[in-house]
Amino acid sequence: MGNPTSIANSNIFQPKHPFPIILKFEDVVYKIGTTSEKTILNRLTGMISPGELLAMLGPSGSGKTTLLTALGGRLHGNLTGKITYNGQLYSGSIKRRIGFVAQFDVLYPHLTVFETLLFTALLRLPESMTRPEKTQHVEQVINELGLNRVRSTMIGGPLFRGISGGEKKRVSLGQEMLINPSLLLLDEPTSGLDSTTAQRIMTTLKRLASGGRTVVTTIHQPSSRLYHMFDKVMLLSEGCPIYYGSGSNALDYFSSIGFSTSLTVNPSDLLLDLANGIGPDSKQGFEQGENSEQEKKEVRDLLVSSYEKNILVTLKAELSISDNIINPKDASIRSKGKCEDQWCTSWWHQFKVLVMRGIRERRFEAFNRLRIFQVISVAVLGGLLWWHTPSSHLQDRTAMLFFFSVFWGFYPLYNAVFTFPQERAILVKERSSGMYRLSSYFLAKSVGDLPLELALPTAFTLILYFMGGLNPKPQAFCLSLVVILFNVLVSQSLGLAFGAILMDVKKATTLGSVTTLVFLIAGGYYVQKIPPFIAWLKYLSYSYYCYKLLLGVQYGENDYYECSEGVYCRVADFPAVKSVGLDGFWVDVVVMAAMLVGYRLIAYLALQRVR
Incomplete structure (x- = not known):
């Protein structure tokens, strides 16, 4: 798995700073169905700046993956609202600045770790780079992600054993890091991993964000160690936002609106209970099966209305101010030094x-x-x-x-x-x-x-x-x-x-x-x-x-x-x-x-x- 200390202290791609991207999304709504429409995302708004790590929390079916897919420009259908990258709409040049790591690692089972990353580099890096330069780039990724021990091992599949789940996740991350992305989106990067491996993955993501990248990840139920690594947290409940802001301020915010607890708990546990419509004082009743759907709905409605009163107004004001942060001359996402055409290679x-x-x-x-x-x-x-x-x-x-x-x-x-x-x-x-x-x-x-x-x-x-x-x-x-x-x-x-x-x-x-x-x-x-x-x-x-x-x-x-x-x-x-x-x-x-x-x-x- 590699030495966690060396991984944490290494400086991946820091000499090659990515072009900074401020990601903003305003009133994003997504519906499915033709006869009877179902709202999956309901007026979501937020902003993530370079150097920040945003974690989207929420129970299964709350819309985390759908929102992440929309932010990556990969969601088609009845999507409304506005998603901008330094004030620009999604385009081919923006696509080349975005790294997207899916929840499930989609890799060829019979290729080795080195072959997987090399073929990705040959396809995604511009032809202006020579093959030795691309190979050197692959070697750097392998070293930085602690994959040297398994570089010649096949990925593996259902019928034969290959590398471990944590190593597969790092290979998937390495494929995206080859293009030095400005915006990195990850769907459940710690899913199915033990706590130590999950910690290593999140440490890597935190380091990548500190290098000037904008990092957004969905995560189901992080440990308290992982939770305190998030710069911002977005909490979703049935497609509606109920919190957006600093992770360290989340408990204070919910206490201020009447959802405090005297117990010392993992903040993410309390947040997920609230997203499920379960208040801290009703948790015992929930365990006994006494919470009715009506009570849960009342809790959710209160949280949504509190969000609109206390957070949304301030958040929209921040979005308007952020338009002046980046120099207008640099606002367009150009492909300077990268790909001149729609495709990086012929x-x-x-x-x-x-x-x-x-x-x-x-x-x-x-x-x-x-x-x-x-x-x-x-x-x-x-x-x-x-x-x-x-x-x-x-x-x-x-x-x-x-x-x-x-x-x-x-x-x-x-x-x-x-x-x-x-x-x-x-x-x-x-x-x-x-x-x-x-x-x-x-x-x-x-x-x-x-x-x-x-x-x-x-x-x-x-x-x-x-x-x-x-x-x-x-x-x-x-x-x-x-x-x-x-x-x-x-x-x-x-x-x-x-x-x-x-x-x-x-x-x-x-x-x-x-x-x-x-x-x-x-x-x-x-x-x-x-x-x-x-x-x-x-x-x-x-x-x-x-x-x-x-x-x-x-x-x-x-x-x-x-x-x-x-x-x-x-x-x-x-x-x-x-x-x-x-x-x-x-x-x-x-x-x-x-x-x-x-x-x-x-x-x-x-x-x-x-x-």
């Missing part, structure tokens, strides 16, 4: 880094032993079943070709379905931070997967093709392999589209199962006389086109086979071949190419609506 740079990161992340997943065993064992078993099938056994040969089209039409689809639903949280997080364009991410995902996705079907084809006794000519084999790999890409494209549209693994796999079953039946092998009113289904099946192309590679219109002893028949007249035909080779290629492009375009458009 499209090509983003594409290269994302391809590299994707390969690093999937290096264990794509070639894991179980997956290799699964594919190779099926190929060997199929090769034994179709061992050197004679050319006269046309039924078995066509069955083998259809098996190629079916297996490599369904297997990639089910793997691809998981891609975007599993990465949704990371995509939302990184896109919200302005790390890269969606097009660079999507193409990097498509290109980066090619070597991994095409290696196994190539090995599969090498084994089954020659064990099954298909046409041994190099041209026939190469064309068959190309058709199968083409089929893999089309199948993968459909899986990506299903995953991107539904963003739910269970729903996407269910839809994939139904679709592949239809494609299987209408693929031209099992049902050769499809009724005219439903015959159009086969033209939607990429398995149908793959099967037809494989037949076209193996046989010509004038090829013959021994249909009975001493009797030869045309291959084109065999029922399983006649049902699909041997003509229209290039038409089938064009149709599959259109499917490949169309499915991927659908997936890309579906990703654009993900927020």
Whole structure:
């Protein structure tokens, strides 16, 4: 975890002071619902200056995270009020000055701590910085956050162990600190951590604020040690503010309006009781279940009205005075020395880094032993079943070709379905931070997967093709392999589209199962006389086109086979071949190419609506 003393006394990025930001929000209201609206935030007002640490307290559902999301420019919908940064509204240049750390650490499990921070630096720091400079920046973050011991350890996930929860939180914080943010927003940074680790995290945040940053954090139930580290406290109750001001003055304020206690308590405990509508003198009754909802409502109403009388008027006066604190010439949040354009890096740079990161992340997943065993064992078993099938056994040969089209039409689809639903949280997080364009991410995902996705079907084809006794000519084999790999890409494209549209693994796999079953039946092998009113289904099946192309590679219109002893028949007249035909080779290629492009375009458009 690192030495807490060295962490507390270190001077993170102090030589590089961030541009100061005064954050103000006035009468912020947020409602959800169309028919019956529910107010989540109700006229919230406040101001945080550089060097201050504001903690937003309140019970679950009080609106803390919603307000934090709004302050970070990430809340969309029925939001009213005014949120300004040095008097300016939210913009792309402001976005690059904001660091946002979510409650749950969204990180790639198979990347190490160093790789995670390095790829973030390569994407978020401007191209004017060289790679060695960015690497040095990463090393500084690792040293300052006490992550040296685990720098080469994988982050870890549900299926394998990696770094601890506190270390993950510091990695998430490190990702934001790489851009030297002027405004740092954190959602429950101590959630799920032990008291010592929580203390270290808050000590780091306090130090970052003292370096000239504006720091805002939500926190559920801080210990008394943590509470006394807050410069300002905002207390919310069901979306309404009931206190805003110095943390050290909170108990005196509530005593002045009739909510005092003779007991020595953690200030945050008393504040949360009040936010829940429980006065200090009624706590015993609450423990016995005697507090009615009406009593709680009366307490909340009294606290809200007291806030409006005693705090809100003074607070709004402070907001108007603060407009003159920063020199008007410096008021605009410029990107001087940082990013000149909307993006810190070019499209090509983003594409290269994302391809590299994707390969690093999937290096264990794509070639894991179980997956290799699964594919190779099926190929060997199929090769034994179709061992050197004679050319006269046309039924078995066509069955083998259809098996190629079916297996490599369904297997990639089910793997691809998981891609975007599993990465949704990371995509939302990184896109919200302005790390890269969606097009660079999507193409990097498509290109980066090619070597991994095409290696196994190539090995599969090498084994089954020659064990099954298909046409041994190099041209026939190469064309068959190309058709199968083409089929893999089309199948993968459909899986990506299903995953991107539904963003739910269970729903996407269910839809994939139904679709592949239809494609299987209408693929031209099992049902050769499809009724005219439903015959159009086969033209939607990429398995149908793959099967037809494989037949076209193996046989010509004038090829013959021994249909009975001493009797030869045309291959084109065999029922399983006649049902699909041997003509229209290039038409089938064009149709599959259109499917490949169309499915991927659908997936890309579906990703654009993900927020």
